[in-house]
Amino acid sequence: MAAIYNRVALIGLGLIASSMAHAMRAEGLAAEIVGYARSAETRATVRELGFCDRVTDTAAEAVAGADLVVLAVPVGAMGALAEEIAPHLAPGAMVTDVGSVKQAVIAAVVPHIPAGVHFIAGHPLAGTEHSGPRSGFATLFRNRWWLLTPAEDADPVALARLRALCEGMGANVDVMDAPHHDLVLAVTSHTPHLIAYTMVGVADDLRRVTDSEVIRYSAAGFRDFTRIAASDPTMWRDVFLTNKEATLDILGRFTEELFALQRAIRLGDGDHLHKYFTRTRAIRRGIIEAGQDTSAPDFGRSGTTAAPGA
Amino acid sequence: MAAIYNRVALIGLGLIASSMAHAMRAEGLAAEIVGYARSAETRATVRELGFCDRVTDTAAEAVAGADLVVLAVPVGAMGALAEEIAPHLAPGAMVTDVGSVKQAVIAAVVPHIPAGVHFIAGHPLAGTEHSGPRSGFATLFRNRWWLLTPAEDADPVALARLRALCEGMGANVDVMDAPHHDLVLAVTSHTPHLIAYTMVGVADDLRRVTDSEVIRYSAAGFRDFTRIAASDPTMWRDVFLTNKEATLDILGRFTEELFALQRAIRLGDGDHLHKYFTRTRAIRRGIIEAGQDTSAPDFGRSGTTAAPGA
Numbered sequence: 001m002a003a004i005y006n007r008v009a010l011i012g013l014g015l016i017a018s019s020m021a022h023a024m025r026a027e028g029l030a031a032e033i034v035g036y037a038r039s040a041e042t043r044a045t046v047r048e049l050g051f052c053d054r055v056t057d058t059a060a061e062a063v064a065g066a067d068l069v070v071l072a073v074p075v076g077a078m079g080a081l082a083e084e085i086a087p088h089l090a091p092g093a094m095v096t097d098v099g100s101v102k103q104a105v106i107a108a109v110v111p112h113i114p115a116g117v118h119f120i121a122g123h124p125l126a127g128t129e130h131s132g133p134r135s136g137f138a139t140l141f142r143n144r145w146w147l148l149t150p151a152e153d154a155d156p157v158a159l160a161r162l163r164a165l166c167e168g169m170g171a172n173v174d175v176m177d178a179p180h181h182d183l184v185l186a187v188t189s190h191t192p193h194l195i196a197y198t199m200v201g202v203a204d205d206l207r208r209v210t211d212s213e214v215i216r217y218s219a220a221g222f223r224d225f226t227r228i229a230a231s232d233p234t235m236w237r238d239v240f241l242t243n244k245e246a247t248l249d250i251l252g253r254f255t256e257e258l259f260a261l262q263r264a265i266r267l268g269d270g271d272h273l274h275k276y277f278t279r280t281r282a283i284r285r286g287i288i289e290a291g292q293d294t295s296a297p298d299f300g301r302s303g304t305t306a307a308p309g310a
Numbered sequence: 311m312a313a314i315y316n317r318v319a320l321i322g323l324g325l326i327a328s329s330m331a332h333a334m335r336a337e338g339l340a341a342e343i344v345g346y347a348r349s350a351e352t353r354a355t356v357r358e359l360g361f362c363d364r365v366t367d368t369a370a371e372a373v374a375g376a377d378l379v380v381l382a383v384p385v386g387a388m389g390a391l392a393e394e395i396a397p398h399l400a401p402g403a404m405v406t407d408v409g410s411v412k413q414a415v416i417a418a419v420v421p422h423i424p425a426g427v428h429f430i431a432g433h434p435l436a437g438t439e440h441s442g443p444r445s446g447f448a449t450l451f452r453n454r455w456w457l458l459t460p461a462e463d464a465d466p467v468a469l470a471r472l473r474a475l476c477e478g479m480g481a482n483v484d485v486m487d488a489p490h491h492d493l494v495l496a497v498t499s500h501t502p503h504l505i506a507y508t509m510v511g512v513a514d515d516l517r518r519v520t521d522s523e524v525i526r527y528s529a530a531g532f533r534d535f536t537r538i539a540a541s542d543p544t545m546w547r548d549v550f551l552t553n554k555e556a557t558l559d560i561l562g563r564f565t566e567e568l569f570a571l572q573r574a575i576r577l578g579d580g581d582h583l584h585k586y587f588t589r590t591r592a593i594r595r596g597i598i599e600a601g602q603d604t605s606a607p608d609f610g611r612s613g614t615t616a617a618p619g620a
Contacts, residue, residue, distance in 0.1 A: 204593055213494045216484075221502040221506075224538060226594040251572055258504075261508055262558065270551055277539070277546050280507050280510040280539040287533050287536055
């Protein structure tokens with residue numbers, strides 16, 4: 001594929017940025033990839049891994065002359081970063097981000113974007129429970145969604161180019177407004193993460209009572225929660241602090257429903273429970289039909305990949 | 311391996327029983343496997359699949375002459391089943407079950423067990439989100455735990471034989487008392503399932519607002535909950551109705567912790583959140599070290615199995 005951008009600057013070199021570098025290289029989407037991370041240790045690691053053409057010691061150097069700048073730092077760090085790089089951005093450059101919250105990032109970044117520079121916020125719905133520059137891989141975005149939340153007056157040509165990059169890395173692109181993004185993600189990602197963190201915390205307390213049995217017998221359902229709850233703490237702290245309203249809204253609904261089920265258990269109302277559990281099955285089928293997960297038992301974990309009946 | 315039992319009767323032919331049949335056949339652990347299910351459709355399916363040597367039309371016929379009888383029906387159906395088969399059990403036979411709750415099953419079954427017949431309750435911590443006779447496979451129990459909760463006066467020779475069967479199917483066996491089992495499982499399995507069901511229910515309500523976007527963008531964390539919440543509704547209804555006390559106890563702790571995190575979000579207390587999310591990471595590491603899950607990103611789902619850095 002022909003390069004879509006001449007020089008891409010990746011600021012922050014964790015799972016998402018390193019996966020972007022691998023994917024852009026694999027597909028020839030950028031003529032040059034320049035990287036910067038605040039931590040000297042991360043910069044040294046990336047120099048050793050070699051997935052960037054150059055690693056600079058300042059964000060200013062990294063963005064100089066870049067026609068695409070990707071802000072790939074925790075959501076809470078976006079505003080200060082935008083302020084720092086603003087004087088060094090090339091005229092006509094595109095700035096985007098990969099944060100999990102969009103309204104707060106837009107509010108923090110836009111005031112610093114100089115005239116003549118484009119900014120379109122974005123969010124790839126891809127990731128694993130691992131973090132850091134060693135965790136990236138080229139196929140992370142394949143068949144995953146990349147949501148873009150451009151302002152109403154965003155330049156259509158600049159948008160089309162950014163979309164082509166995301167699609168070039170294998171993602172499907174959807175465009176929506178930022179408040180809608182934040183609500184949908186509160187349901188599909190932010191609240192589930194908070195709940196998983198909570199359940200794992202409860203189990204951690206009980207672990208001291210039960211002598212590691214919680215870990216030992218985790219295969220019964222709990223281990224799926226621990227995977228979600230193993231994600232990067234700084235990233236998730238920022239998500240909850242910046243998508244506060246939507247998360248609290250969904251949490252409120254969650255608590256209401258949980259109390260209704262809790263009450264059904266206490267009263268022995270089996271019909272209520274059975275009806276509820278039957279309804280939730282249909283959602284799972286929808287997700288598999290939409291190609292967003294595998295139908296293999298237990299996600300196709302090794303050891304359970306045998307075909308039914310084998 | 312030499313057969314451990316001469317004739318094994320499987321009562322109920324869903325995921326667990328069909329997997330036991332496949333595993334016992336693969337390892338030669340039973341000279342003959344007889345199956346019975348209440349539903350004529352299931353019996354026809356199993357006759358067609360052929361993983362039992364015989365499928366009978368009544369439970370009484372199935373258990374006649376069996377030296378091992380496995381009760382593999384929902385927890386709420388165990389008592390009536392035990393009453394039905396009791397007059398037909400062979401002297402010296404072993405009866406076990408595979409239910410997810412132990413105190414309630416023991417209370418329901420033991421009164422019906424005739425003198426001279428052994429009963430030892432059991433629970434394999436293995437399963438997938440699929441159910442029914444077509445969902446079984448021989449390796450389901452491999453490297454999973456099989457918990458046995460014998461009464462204090464259980465016959466040690468009969469226990470050793472049952473343990474050998476479980477180990478022969480690839481499981482690791484642990485022996486504990488029934489109340490302890492029910493508490494540990496409330497943490498590692500029952501409460502996580504209830505929470506997953508609740509979150510999926512909330513999302514289902516919102517789906518109507520967001521035009522299927524909840525399904526479309528589920529890869530961001532939510533889909534792991536839907537897998538858990540796709541399990542058999544009847545089985546789970548019975549679990550919550552029969553392990554009521556322990557589940558309500560753990561739910562109470564969960565709600566307390568959730569409210570504390572919710573409050574931290576509302577007040578913008580980033581330190582509290584960060585500290586909490588850091589602590590929960592360690593549990594994940596423990597589970598991987600204990601060999602109860604894969605360290606591959608995203609469970610090694612296809613499409614994300616590339617090695618980090620690849």
